[in-house]
Amino acid sequence: MTVSHNKSRPVRAVVYGVGEMGSIVTRLLVERGAEIVGAIARSETKVGRDLGEVAGLGQLLGVTIEDNPAAVLRRGADIAVVCVGSYLETMRPHFAACLENGVNVVTIEEETVFPWTTAPDHAKFLDLMAKANGVTLAASGAQDVFWLNLVTTLLGASHRIDQVIGHSVWNVDDYGPEVARHLHIGTTREEFEQHVADHGWPEFVARQTLEAMISRLGLSIGSINSTVTPLIVVEPVYCRALGFEVPPGALIGTVDRTEVASVEGPSFSFTMEGRIHRKGEVDSNTWQVFGEPDLVLSNDRVPTRFITCSTLVNRIVDVIEAPPGLVSLNMLGAPAFRPRLVLNAADETFSKST
Amino acid sequence: MTVSHNKSRPVRAVVYGVGEMGSIVTRLLVERGAEIVGAIARSETKVGRDLGEVAGLGQLLGVTIEDNPAAVLRRGADIAVVCVGSYLETMRPHFAACLENGVNVVTIEEETVFPWTTAPDHAKFLDLMAKANGVTLAASGAQDVFWLNLVTTLLGASHRIDQVIGHSVWNVDDYGPEVARHLHIGTTREEFEQHVADHGWPEFVARQTLEAMISRLGLSIGSINSTVTPLIVVEPVYCRALGFEVPPGALIGTVDRTEVASVEGPSFSFTMEGRIHRKGEVDSNTWQVFGEPDLVLSNDRVPTRFITCSTLVNRIVDVIEAPPGLVSLNMLGAPAFRPRLVLNAADETFSKST
Numbered sequence: 001m002t003v004s005h006n007k008s009r010p011v012r013a014v015v016y017g018v019g020e021m022g023s024i025v026t027r028l029l030v031e032r033g034a035e036i037v038g039a040i041a042r043s044e045t046k047v048g049r050d051l052g053e054v055a056g057l058g059q060l061l062g063v064t065i066e067d068n069p070a071a072v073l074r075r076g077a078d079i080a081v082v083c084v085g086s087y088l089e090t091m092r093p094h095f096a097a098c099l100e101n102g103v104n105v106v107t108i109e110e111e112t113v114f115p116w117t118t119a120p121d122h123a124k125f126l127d128l129m130a131k132a133n134g135v136t137l138a139a140s141g142a143q144d145v146f147w148l149n150l151v152t153t154l155l156g157a158s159h160r161i162d163q164v165i166g167h168s169v170w171n172v173d174d175y176g177p178e179v180a181r182h183l184h185i186g187t188t189r190e191e192f193e194q195h196v197a198d199h200g201w202p203e204f205v206a207r208q209t210l211e212a213m214i215s216r217l218g219l220s221i222g223s224i225n226s227t228v229t230p231l232i233v234v235e236p237v238y239c240r241a242l243g244f245e246v247p248p249g250a251l252i253g254t255v256d257r258t259e260v261a262s263v264e265g266p267s268f269s270f271t272m273e274g275r276i277h278r279k280g281e282v283d284s285n286t287w288q289v290f291g292e293p294d295l296v297l298s299n300d301r302v303p304t305r306f307i308t309c310s311t312l313v314n315r316i317v318d319v320i321e322a323p324p325g326l327v328s329l330n331m332l333g334a335p336a337f338r339p340r341l342v343l344n345a346a347d348e349t350f351s352k353s354t
Numbered sequence: 355m356t357v358s359h360n361k362s363r364p365v366r367a368v369v370y371g372v373g374e375m376g377s378i379v380t381r382l383l384v385e386r387g388a389e390i391v392g393a394i395a396r397s398e399t400k401v402g403r404d405l406g407e408v409a410g411l412g413q414l415l416g417v418t419i420e421d422n423p424a425a426v427l428r429r430g431a432d433i434a435v436v437c438v439g440s441y442l443e444t445m446r447p448h449f450a451a452c453l454e455n456g457v458n459v460v461t462i463e464e465e466t467v468f469p470w471t472t473a474p475d476h477a478k479f480l481d482l483m484a485k486a487n488g489v490t491l492a493a494s495g496a497q498d499v500f501w502l503n504l505v506t507t508l509l510g511a512s513h514r515i516d517q518v519i520g521h522s523v524w525n526v527d528d529y530g531p532e533v534a535r536h537l538h539i540g541t542t543r544e545e546f547e548q549h550v551a552d553h554g555w556p557e558f559v560a561r562q563t564l565e566a567m568i569s570r571l572g573l574s575i576g577s578i579n580s581t582v583t584p585l586i587v588v589e590p591v592y593c594r595a596l597g598f599e600v601p602p603g604a605l606i607g608t609v610d611r612t613e614v615a616s617v618e619g620p621s622f623s624f625t626m627e628g629r630i631h632r633k634g635e636v637d638s639n640t641w642q643v644f645g646e647p648d649l650v651l652s653n654d655r656v657p658t659r660f661i662t663c664s665t666l667v668n669r670i671v672d673v674i675e676a677p678p679g680l681v682s683l684n685m686l687g688a689p690a691f692r693p694r695l696v697l698n699a700a701d702e703t704f705s706k707s708t
Binding site: 028031032144145146149150152153154155156157158159160161216217218264292293294295296297298299300301302303306307310311313314333334335336337339 | 382385386498499500503504506507508509510511512513514515570571572618646647648649650651652653654655656657660661664665667668687688689690691693
């Protein structure tokens with residue numbers, strides 16, 4: 001395609017995954033002026049229907065949801081916005097389909113935030129595939145603004161850092177029955193502890209977030225320790241996602257904590273508390289820095305689910321403009337508000353260099 | 355000077371101004387490994403004495419404070435850290451002395467944060483002089499992390515911005531008698547209002563901060579309105595900076611507010627409340643974003659005076675590496691923690707391009 005100098009044109013995007021998050025993303029893409037050139041889903045209840053209808057936009061978009069990724073991705077999109085799963089193990093074939101068709105990827109998949117230690121083989125493979133095809137794979141979401149970049153910006157006021165402690169609270173009921181079941185909502189403490197003893201417990205995004213932060217700060221990792229603790233209620237709490245009341249003595253959530261000691265001295269801790277909110281409870285994000293000086297940052301009433309999508313959409317142009325490869329979150333610059341999803345002539349002729 | 359490849363060496367800094375802020379900066383420079391190659395002050399009580407003694411470090415630094423800027427600046431410093439005054443009108447000759455001697459400048463002078471509309475002639479002159487000499491002039495301080503970059507990072511989670519409202523509280527008693535007198539602490543409401551009617555009231559850093567933010571967001575300024583309101587006490591409050599008790603009915607501070615409407619729609623407001631803190635009161639920083647979604651950010655117990663200095667010191671390498679010219683705060687990247695003030699071989703051979 002040829003564009004005249006100084007002209008801009010809309011970003012051409014593929015919506016890859018049309019669940020709850022993909023549906024929000026679809027609306028944001030439309031409202032910011034992106035051109036949606038395709039949509040991909042697996043569910044028989046979605047394939048063949050119009051994306052606008054499935055995403056609940058109240059309007060047809062003229063984009064039919066398809067189940068053949070390669071066919072959609074060969075249409076020359078700038079970027080695929082991928083909202084499918086949470087670990088690189090399951091996401092690798094989806095990312096590979098985009099990359100080998102020359103399409104950049106921005107995703108809410110949490111491991112890609114910093115995959116170099118938890119999934120090094122997948123990360124290296126996808127990094128090479130992205131570079132070979134001159135495109136970029138990167139992740140964004142709540143961790144981008146609230147858990148990484150607000151904190152590293154705050155540390156720009158530090159003279160000496162001894163300890164960084166983060167605590168984020170999110171509402172399990174906002175993420176549907178799959179997430180609620182994953183957290184074992186409604187089981188007893190004994191059942192939960194037996195499950196963890198038998199099957200282990202996957203490290204959550206807290207680890208990737210801290211690893212990205214430590215890498216951004218130029219520090220080296222000395223030790224990493226992750227733990228999970230069940231949150232037990234004393235009074236019954238209704239779980240909207242699962243449609244039943246959690247009785248006293250049962251789980252309404254988990255506290256996932258990762259602690260990292262750096263070789264150079266500063267230590268880091270991030271606690272993610274996912275639980276069913278009771279009336280009046282809200283998502284929050286708090287970071288404390290101990291050192292010279294002590295610093296604190298907090299965000300109340302964080303609409304975690306929505307900002308996961310809006311931050312992702314704000315990153316689209318950054319990812320298109322980034323160097324090729326798997327670009328973990330520590331490697332991207334500061335997030336910014338992007339009111340219009342347009343590329344100018346400079347982007348159009350942009351030749352990514354390794 | 356020739357350095358071998360991949361070697362690093364300390365930043366060579368000049369301390370320009372050895373008042374309260376310059377003294378804090380001196381300690382931070384020493385603790386981060388900078389090489390202080392000179393110190394400049396005017397006061398007869400300081401000139402000829404050792405910088406370490408005047409700055410209260412409890413150790414001699416072997417650096418004698420001098421009153422001839424040109425002589426000091428010709429010694430080949432990488433950067434002058436300038437803590438002297440608050441407006442470009444008075445600071446222009448100081449900055450010019452650094453720039454024409456090929457020395458980069460980082461300063462807490464507030465107008466340089468975004469000088470293009472309030473002091474356009476001085477800004478243009480200094481921009482040209484910096485470019486002609488291949489060096490950079492930039493400002494940092496509390497506004498860098500807390501009032502600009504934390505906010506623009508937060509906006510990286512916005513889908514639509516309607517209104518951005520900031521409110522920062524700082525303790526007048528932390529800044530000595532000159533600032534307290536400048537704010538007319540202890541006068542009556544009538545005296546204050548008469549003064550403003552007779553002499554006007556200088557726009558404070560709120561305006562430059564909002565202009566930098568709006569420029570960073572790629573928006574255009576529609577209208578600007580700045581107001582000042584006296585803060586009157588009902589119970590007596592002791593003013594440490596002036597050494598007397600402010601009686602009921604008199605001023606303990608001012609509320610400076612700037613409101614900016616952008617041409618594109620979003621509006622911005624920033625209120626700076628400088629007042630004598632009563633027991634238990636602390637500096638704070640709060641920003642609210644109305645739009646989709648609504649967002650909030652707050653920092654409690656901000657040690658405003660100290661972080662003004664520590665943020666400045668963290669910016670030194672950024673300013674040395676920035677393109678030549680007057681680089682207003684919207685043009686600098688995200689602030690970052692810089693544990694060591696060292697330049698590597700790449701910086702050494704760094705040739706700034708216009």
